[in-house]
Amino acid sequence: MKIKKIYVFLFVLTLIGVIKLFQTGLADNAGAQNGSNLKKVILKLHWKHQFQFAGYYAAVEKGLFKKAGLDVVLEEPDEHNDPVKDVIDGRAHFGIGNASLMLDHAQGKPIVAVAPIFQHCPKVLLALKKSASRPSDLIGKKLMVEPQSAEIITFLQSYGVSLSKCILYPHAYSPDPLIKGEVDALTAFLTDEPFLLQKAGVEYHIFSPIDAGVDFYGDTLFTSKNLVEKDPDLVEKFRHASIEGWIYASNNADEMIDVIFNKYSKRHSIEHLKFEADQTKKFIIPEVIQIGYSKPERWSQIAQIYKNQKLLDEDYSLEGFLYEDFTQVKVVYHIWPVILISLIALFITWLASFYYKLNLKLKAEIAQRRQSEENLARSEERYRNLVENTPLPIAITLLETREVRLVNNVFENKLRIKKEFIIGKQGGLFYEKPSSRDEIFDLVKNYGYLKDHIVCFKDCEGSSITFSMSASLIEYEGMPAVFFILNDISEKIKREEEFNKLSSTKDRFLKIIASDLRSSVSTFQSILDYLIKNFNLLKEPEKTDFLYSLKNCADSTYSLLINLLEWTSNATGDLKPAASNMSVYQAVKEALEFFGERASQKQITLESSVEESLKVYCDENMFKTALRNVVSNAVKFTMPGGRIKISAEPLSERGSIKITIADSGIGIKRDRIDKLFNVDTTFSTEGTEGERGSGIGLVLSHEFIKKNNGELIIDSDIGSGARVSIVLPQTKTGGQA
Secondary structure, three states, X not given: OHHHHHHHHHHHHHHHHHHHHHHHHHHHHHHHHOHHHOEEEEEEXXXXXXXXXXXXXXXXXXXXXXXXXXXXXXXXXXXXXXXXXXXXXOOOOEEEEOOOHHHHHHOOOOEEEEEEOOOOOOEEEEEEOOOOXXXXXXXXXXXXXXXXXXXXXXHHHHOOOOHHHOEEEOOOOOOHHHHOOOOOEEEEEOOOHHHHHHHHOOOEEEEOHHHHOOOOOXXXXXXXXXXXXXXXXXXXXXXXXXHHHHHHHHHOHHXXXXXXXXXXXXXOOHHHHHHHHHHHHHHHOOOOOOOXXXXXXXXXXXXXXXXXXXXXXXXXXXXXXXXXXXXXXXXXXXXXXXXXXXXXXXXXXXXXXXXXXXXHHHHHHHHHHHHHHHHHHHHHHHHHHHHHHOOOOEEEEEOOOXXXXXXXXXXXXXXXXXXXXXXXXXXXXXXXXXXXXXXHHHHHHHHOEEEEEEEEEEOOOOOXXXXXXXXXXXXXXXXXXXXXXXXXXXXXXXXXHHHHHHHHHHHHHHHHHHHHHHXXXXXXXXXXXXXXXXXXXXXXXXXXXXXXXXHHHHHHHHHHHHHHHHHHHHHOXXXXXXXXXXXXXHHHHHHHHHHXXXXXXXXXXXXXXXXXXXXXEEEHHHHHHHHHHHHHHHHHXXXXXXXXXXXXXXXXXXXXXXXXXXXXXXXXXXXHHHHHXXXXXXXXXXXXXXXXXXXXXXXXHHHHHHHOOOEEEEEEOOOOOEEEEEEEEEOOOHHHO
C-alpha cells in the first residue's frame, strides 16, 4: 500500500513539472515572436558587405536572431574602421575581429573573444610581381595595411621587415590602388581580392603568414567584457544564433549569394560572390571542425608567437580574454524531451515492481556480459597497441556505417587533423574522389582484404597525398570493421615522374648532340681529306683559310662537348653553385678575348662599356659559361661587318646587376624565344656563315643563371638583332660574402 502511494506521489510531481515547463516554453516562444519585445543589437563588421559575413545574413534572413528575441542590425565599417573602439564605447554590442584582438586585450581593452568563425586566417599580403618576389623586397615600398593586421606584421617581422621600414598609406578597402600601381602591396583576403586581380590581368605574389608558420584564427566574433558580465544571456543567444546562421550559410551558399546580391550589396558580381563562397569554406572547414570552436591551447600558441616577435609582454595572460572564462555549462530544457523523460520515468517506476523477480536473472546476464566485454576489451587493446606502434598511418572503420573508430598519431599528423575531429565521422571526407571510398569498401567486403591499392587522399588543408592502401576485415567493438594501413608514395611517384621526364629529355638531348657531333666530325674529315689530296696545289692564302676552317670546326666541337659535360652534371644534380663576389669587367674581358679571333675573321666589331667596379655575387664558372654561350651566339648570328656591344648597369631597386649583350645580327622570331630555354623544343640554326650548333647552349645558360638567383632575358625580332640580358644579384659586402 505504501509503495502505491509513493507511485502516485511521483506521478503528481512529474505532472506538475511538465505543466510548469510547458507554460514556460509557451511564454518564451510568445516573447520571441512578439516584435515589440525584440532587443535591438548592433554587429559592427570590419569590411563591406560580402560573403565573408554570410552566416550573419543567414541568421537575419532566416529569423534565427528574431527567434532568440533579438533585432540585429549589421553595420559596415566607417572611414575609421575600428570595431574594437565601437564595441568598448557602446556604439555596437558585437564586432568582427581576428587574432589581433589579443593585442587589444593586452593593452587593457575590456574585450572578450566569443567565437572564432574562421579556423584559419585568409588575410595575406598581395604584392605586385614587379615590385617584390620575396617579403624582404618590401623594404622601402608603398604598403596599405588595414587595422587588426597583427598576423601580417608578425609575418613581416619574421623576415626582418618592420612597418617603419615601409611607406604606409591608409587602406582603401579596395584592390584598385594595387591594380593601378599606386602602391606596391596591400593586405587582402584570399577569399576576395585575388578574383579582381585575376580579372584585371595583374601579376602578383601572395605572401601568406601561414607559409611562415603564423597560423592564426581568422574572423572572430567578439564583444565587451561589460556585456558578458551584465547580460550573459544576450551574448549566448547571439553567439548561438550566429553559429546556426553560419551552418545554414555553409550548406546553402547559392541561396545566400542571391540574398547578399539582392538585399545587401551589388558591389560584387554573382561570379565574384561564388568565388568568395568557395574560398571561404576552405578557411572555416565546417565539415571537419565545429563552427565557432575555440581551443585555448591554440590561443596560447598565438600568444607565444606574439611574444617571440615582442608584440606581447612575456607575462601576458589570456585570463578574461576567452568567452569560456565567463561561461558555465547550461542545461537548456525543451518541452518534448521533458515529456519523453517523464514518460520514461513513469515506465521505470512501473518496471521497479518486477525488479525483484528479474534480479537473479539479470545478475547472471551481467556476469556473462562482463566477461564478454573483458574479452572484447583485450582484443581492442591489442588492436590499439598495434595501431599506435606502427610507423604508418592506420585507421579502423566500421564496415556498414563507414564510421571512423580509431586512428593512430601518424594518421593524425599525415592528414593534419586532430583525432577528436575524425573519430565518429564518415571517412569519406579524406578521399579526393568520394566514389573511391565505396569502391574500396565493396572490394574489401567481397574479397575480405585489399593489397597495394592506389588511392588519393586530401588533408584538412586540401593538399593531395597519394597512398598505397592495404586493408582487411576484422571485428571491432563487436561489429564488422575494416583495418586500413596506408603508405605515402607521393614522393615516390613524383620521383618516378621526374626520372621519366629526365630520361626523355636525356634521349632527345643525346640525339641532338650525336647529330651535331657527326656533322662536325664529318666536316673536319672532309677538310682534312681535301687538304691531304690537294695540299701542294693550294696557294698559301687558301691553305690559311682551310686551317681557320679546321680551327672553327674544332672550337665548335670543343664547345659542344663542354656543354654536354656541364649539362650532364647539372641534370644529375652534381653541379652546385659556389657563389662568391666576382668582377663583371674581368669576365666580359675574357669572353671578348676568347672570341676575338673568330669575330675578326667575320670583321665583327666587339665593344664593352662595362665599368671595372661592378661585381656580382654568383658562381664564377657558371656565369662565365653562360656569358660565353651568349657571346658565341651573338658572333654566330651577326653578319660580317656587324657590331656586338656589351654593357652593364646596376638595378638599385632590385639589388642586382644587368649585363646586356646586344648585336646587330639577324634576330629571332618572337614566337621562338620561349622555346630557346626548353631542351624538349630546342632547335639548331646555322650561323651567317654556315656555323653549326646544338641549340643547347642557351638552355644550359638559362639553368645556370637560375641556379644563381638570376634571370636570362631575350628581346629580339627578325632583322633587328638580339639583346640578351643577364640579371644577377649585386655583390655582397662584409660578412655576408
